[in-house]
Amino acid sequence: MKNEYEPVIGLETHVELYTNTKMFCGCRLSFGEEKNIYTCPVCLGHPGSLPVINKKAIEYAAKIALTLNCKIKKYTIFHRKNYFYPDMPKNYQISQYDLPLGVGGYLDVDMGSYMRRVRITRVHMEEDTGKLLHKGTTGRISESEASIVDFNRAGTPLIEIVTEPDIRSPEEAKEYMITLRNLILFLDVSDCSMEEGSLRCDANVSVRKTGEDKIGTKTEIKNLNSFKFLQKGLEYEVKRQVKVLEAGGEVIQQTRHYDSKTGTTKALRSKEEAHDYRYFPEPDLVPIYIEDKMIEDIRKTIPELPSVKAKRFEKQYSLPKYDSSFLANNKGLADYFEQCCRHYNNAKNIANWIMSDFSALLNKEKMTIKDSRVTPENLCKMLEIIDKGKINSKIAKSVFEEMFSTGGNPQKIIEDRGLEQISDEGLLEAIIEEVIKDNPGAVEQFKEGKDKAIGFLIGRVMAKTKGKANPGIVNDIITKKLS
Amino acid sequence: MEIHYLTAHQLKDRLEKRQISCAEIVESIHLRIEEVDDRLNSYIRLEKESALSRAGKVDKLIGAGSDIEDFMGIPIAIKDNICTKNITTTCASRILENYIPIYNATVIDRLESQNYILTGKANMDEFAMGSSNENSYFGTVKNPWDTDRVPGGSSGGPAACVAAGEAVCSLGSDTGGSIRQPASLCGVVGFKPTYGMVSRYGLVAFASSLDQIGPLTRDVEDCAAMLNIICGHDRKDSTSINVEVPDYKSFLKADIKDMRIGVPKELMVEGIDREVKEAVCRIIKLVEDMGGIVEEISLPSLEYALSVYYIIAPSEASSNLSRFDGVRYGYRDVEARTLREMYRRTRAEGFGDEVKRRIMIGTYCLSAGYYDAYYEKAQRVRTLVINDFKKAFEKFDVLISPTSPTTAFKIGEKMEDPLTMYLSDICTIPVNLAGLPAISIPAGLSGSKLPIGLQIIGNVLREDNVLKVAYSLEKAIGFTGRPGL
Numbered sequence: 010m011k012n013e014y015e016p017v018i019g020l021e022t023h024v025e026l027y028t029n030t031k032m033f034c035g036c037r038l039s040f041g042e043e044k045n046i047y048t049c050p051v052c053l054g055h056p057g058s059l060p061v062i063n064k065k066a067i068e069y070a071a072k073i074a075l076t077l078n079c080k081i082k083k084y085t086i087f088h089r090k091n092y093f094y095p096d097m098p099k100n101y102q103i104s105q106y107d108l109p110l111g112v113g114g115y116l117d118v119d120m121g122s123y124m125r126r127v128r129i130t131r132v133h134m135e136e137d138t139g140k141l142l143h144k145g146t147t148g149r150i151s152e153s154e155a156s157i158v159d160f161n162r163a164g165t166p167l168i169e170i171v172t173e174p175d176i177r178s179p180e181e182a183k184e185y186m187i188t189l190r191n192l193i194l195f196l197d198v199s200d201c202s203m204e205e206g207s208l209r210c211d212a213n214v215s216v217r218k219t220g221e222d223k224i225g226t227k228t229e230i231k232n233l234n235s236f237k238f239l240q241k242g243l244e245y246e247v248k249r250q251v252k253v254l255e256a257g258g259e260v261i262q263q264t265r266h267y268d269s270k271t272g273t274t275k276a277l278r279s280k281e282e283a284h285d286y287r288y289f290p291e292p293d294l295v296p297i298y299i300e301d302k303m304i305e306d307i308r309k310t311i312p313e314l315p316s317v318k319a320k321r322f323e324k325q326y327s328l329p330k331y332d333s334s335f336l337a338n339n340k341g342l343a344d345y346f347e348q349c350c351r352h353y354n355n356a357k358n359i360a361n362w363i364m365s366d367f368s369a370l371l372n373k374e375k376m377t378i379k380d381s382r383v384t385p386e387n388l389c390k391m392l393e394i395i396d397k398g399k400i401n402s403k404i405a406k407s408v409f410e411e412m413f414s415t416g417g418n419p420q421k422i423i424e425d426r427g428l429e430q431i432s433d434e435g436l437l438e439a440i441i442e443e444v445i446k447d448n449p450g451a452v453e454q455f456k457e458g459k460d461k462a463i464g465f466l467i468g469r470v471m472a473k474t475k476g477k478a479n480p481g482i483v484n485d486i487i488t489k490k491l492s
Numbered sequence: 493m494e495i496h497y498l499t500a501h502q503l504k505d506r507l508e509k510r511q512i513s514c515a516e517i518v519e520s521i522h523l524r525i526e527e528v529d530d531r532l533n534s535y536i537r538l539e540k541e542s543a544l545s546r547a548g549k550v551d552k553l554i555g556a557g558s559d560i561e562d563f564m565g566i567p568i569a570i571k572d573n574i575c576t577k578n579i580t581t582t583c584a585s586r587i588l589e590n591y592i593p594i595y596n597a598t599v600i601d602r603l604e605s606q607n608y609i610l611t612g613k614a615n616m617d618e619f620a621m622g623s624s625n626e627n628s629y630f631g632t633v634k635n636p637w638d639t640d641r642v643p644g645g646s647s648g649g650p651a652a653c654v655a656a657g658e659a660v661c662s663l664g665s666d667t668g669g670s671i672r673q674p675a676s677l678c679g680v681v682g683f684k685p686t687y688g689m690v691s692r693y694g695l696v697a698f699a700s701s702l703d704q705i706g707p708l709t710r711d712v713e714d715c716a717a718m719l720n721i722i723c724g725h726d727r728k729d730s731t732s733i734n735v736e737v738p739d740y741k742s743f744l745k746a747d748i749k750d751m752r753i754g755v756p757k758e759l760m761v762e763g764i765d766r767e768v769k770e771a772v773c774r775i776i777k778l779v780e781d782m783g784g785i786v787e788e789i790s791l792p793s794l795e796y797a798l799s800v801y802y803i804i805a806p807s808e809a810s811s812n813l814s815r816f817d818g819v820r821y822g823y824r825d826v827e828a829r830t831l832r833e834m835y836r837r838t839r840a841e842g843f844g845d846e847v848k849r850r851i852m853i854g855t856y857c858l859s860a861g862y863y864d865a866y867y868e869k870a871q872r873v874r875t876l877v878i879n880d881f882k883k884a885f886e887k888f889d890v891l892i893s894p895t896s897p898t899t900a901f902k903i904g905e906k907m908e909d910p911l912t913m914y915l916s917d918i919c920t921i922p923v924n925l926a927g928l929p930a931i932s933i934p935a936g937l938s939g940s941k942l943p944i945g946l947q948i949i950g951n952v953l954r955e956d957n958v959l960k961v962a963y964s965l966e967k968a969i970g971f972t973g974r975p976g977l
Binding site: 055056060093095100 | 573574588692693694695697731808814816819831855858
């Protein structure tokens with residue numbers, strides 16, 4: 010990209026809330042079971058059926074809005090958004106329009122070297138659509154032999170979070186989404202899975218000459234369904250727009266589809282072809298009045314947020330800044346860390362294990378720490394055993410791997426496998442004698458002042474003891490014997 | 493009197509005295525249907541077999557000493573836009589010709605708990621859009637008083653079948669007069685309760701903010717008894733009002749001494765038939781003779797009520813009816829090769845002209861650039877109408893007016909001129925806009941032996957005043973006419 014251009018980006022994010030029941034009926038939410046089983050006259054749009062608002066969904070939405078520093082509207086209503094599509098049971102979506110639940114918030118995004126404050130225009134509630142499955146090779150409705158509609162998802166509570174055009178690069182967009190996701194995960198109101206579609210994002214993007222105030226003509230990019238695609242799609246689109254402008258052309262206001270296979274965006278429809286949604290107040294629902302008391306009650310249910318938690322970790326556990334925010338940004342890791350801190354007092358040691366070996370195994374197995382079989386108690390027991398010199402750190406790795414796969418107690422694993430470190434000087438001395446005898450060359454080199462040779466000798470001792478020898482004691486004995 | 497002309501409370505009395513069995517009641521209604529329905533076309537679907545088996549069940553219950561509820565064993569017709577589980581509910585439309593609901597409307601559940609007997613699903617204007625019942629996919633309903641004339645609409649079937657003895661009473665729906673106007677044209681009692689008093693759950697929506705289910709009966713007593721059953725809060729309808737339901741029968745007292753009765757002059761002006769006006773004037777005299785205080789009043793905003801209605805109702809309808817797309821249920825054009833074509837052809841073939849006209853009007857009114865000038869402005873004027881009524885009810889207990897500006901008109905007479913047709917509801921529409929309770933009771937017959945209806949309007953939740961005045965006037969008028977079928 011030419012340096013004199015600057016991207017101007019705004020994001021619209023949809024988050025599915027995991028309430029017990031759907032937004033406007035008593036049906037359960039579905040997680041990919043048999044098609045069309047969690048349905049009723051309401052979410053199938055049968056004639057005569059009527060919506061009833063799920064109070065829990067309002068609470069969850071308000072929780073998110075408050076966390077994003079929004080003002081909660083005391084008077085809020087639903088509108089109908091009218092358009093025809095087979096995944097829409099009523100051919101209108103119950104949504105919010107000019108009186109959304111939350112307005113005027115912001116989210117601070119930590120870009121490492123600077124903070125980007127992204128203003129939140131609005132947080133509103135709506136219902137999700139069903140899912141379409143097109144038979145045929147292309148997967149597109151226009152070319153399919155037949156299409157199947159699954160209404161299990163129809164009516165799932167959804168919130169939309171709309172930002173101001175405050176984002177200035179594709180990286181910032183990605184970081185905004187990651188920050189937002191972590192935040193919502195902390196609130197425990199959604200599983201925020203981009204893969205499963207419970208977190209979805211569209212982007213509005215334009216470019217302008219750096220330093221200009223005026224915002225250029227924007228395009229809307231759809232199908233940005235992973236953090237990577239969000240960044241890649243935006244990068245492509247920004248380049249494309251700059252190219253158009255550089256060639257003396259004009260950006261056309263249109264909706265574009267991101268194709269992750271080619272890494273490009275393609276025009277879907279222009280402004281002229283855009284839907285006229287014919288919004289009007291939903292006459293089947295009554296206005297919602299939210300009292301101050303309710304807002305305060307919801308505020309009380311908001312847990313400590315990552316940024317606050319990170320500061321507390323730094324102070325309370327004397328952790329470095331990096332460790333604090335690494336742990337604080339993941340609710341599961343943070344909770345696990347604090348549970349460990351109750352059993353064991355070297356917080357940095359705990360943090361190191363969680364951040365390195367433990368995280369590596371979790372990533373490999375695609376698991377969350379909550380699902381892991383290693384209890385905080387057992388991890389702490391292992392750390393104590395290391396501290397007491399009963400095993401060295403190399404053995405500890407293998408013990409931990411076993412704990413991870415079996416959920417076993419470290420003490421028992423060490424005993425069963427005879428892994429306890431050999432610190433008995435008499436026993437070690439005998440082995441060292443043997444090693445010295447078998448390796449005269451190395452001994453010679455050591456005596457000539459080549460310090461490296463001692464490493465070789467220690468290695469031999471370790472090999473003979475299958476890694477169980479206490480390396481510190483071995484070092485002491487060899488040095489003593491050869492000097 | 494023939495069994496099929498008895499009221500529900502008369503039948504209850506005879507059931508209690510074991511003078512009649514439920515099976516006999518049902519059979520007499522069936523005979524009457526066979527005798528007249530070829531000429532009237534009141535029903536879209538009859539439920540003869542299930543009615544007989546239900547009658548048997550009711551007779552057993554009564555034989556076993558069960559208490560007799562007001563509508564136990566009473567044959568009742570249900571307008572075909574109220575969902576009945578496992579029984580087709582067509583809205584008199586091709587698009588729902590074979591639609592079988594998977595659930596009961598709340599009012600049906602309530603009637604079921606009374607052990608009522610469903611005679612069948614009554615004919616209507618398609619999706620309740622019309623004032624003459626000529627917009628039915630299943631054919632026009634004829635007025636039992638003169639089969640060359642319309643029964644009114646949209647609840648033409650529910651009104652005609654009660655007037656002709658094809659059911660003891662019926663449930664209709666009223667969006668702009670659809671219960672009261674046909675009740676007036678057919679010489680029966682029709683009541684539209686306060687908006688929110690009766691659950692709309694299971695009523696196929698026409699205009700959600702105006703629709704209300706209500707009874708059509710042969711007298712005010714049956715009407716009050718039916719309100720007792722169908723009124724009351726329902727969690728499935730968010731617009732349902734959560735208030736205690738009074739015993740409506742307790743308001744059946746023939747005493748209107750010192751009651752203040754207003755006559756809105758906007759509802760007594762041009763376009764009202766001379767005979768209709770004279771009937772209302774006679775009743776005003778009657779009211780004064782009975783000690784009521786009658787005064788003229790002006791509600792200036794009523795002038796705009798019709799215009800407001802024909803923006804708001806089609807707007808809501810255009811959205812409510814968009815679910816009929818051939819995807820999940822109902823009619824689908826199977827020839828269509830693309831999605832758009834399926835939508836277009838299904839809806840073009842499935843809906844009738846009047847429904848399409850209103851969908852187009854509504855879509856236009858809600859469109860970007862027109863919303864403010866039409867829908868938004870209509871809502872503001874609607875508030876003016878509400879405020880005018882509010883002011884009027886500071887001074888009056890009820891308001892009275894003709895129900896319909898004319899008696900039953902000839903079939904085909906107004907079909908080519910929708911605007912004239914729309915004027916049929918000029919007296920009833922303002923009531924829906926303000927969500928008020930109102931009744932139409934027979935006020936007498938015209939020179940050509942056609943029924944004239946009187947409308948009595950109450951303040952929000954003041955069904956008591958409406959019923960009191962209706963009951964008193966019903967006794968004073970002494971209307972006993974029956975159609976000469």
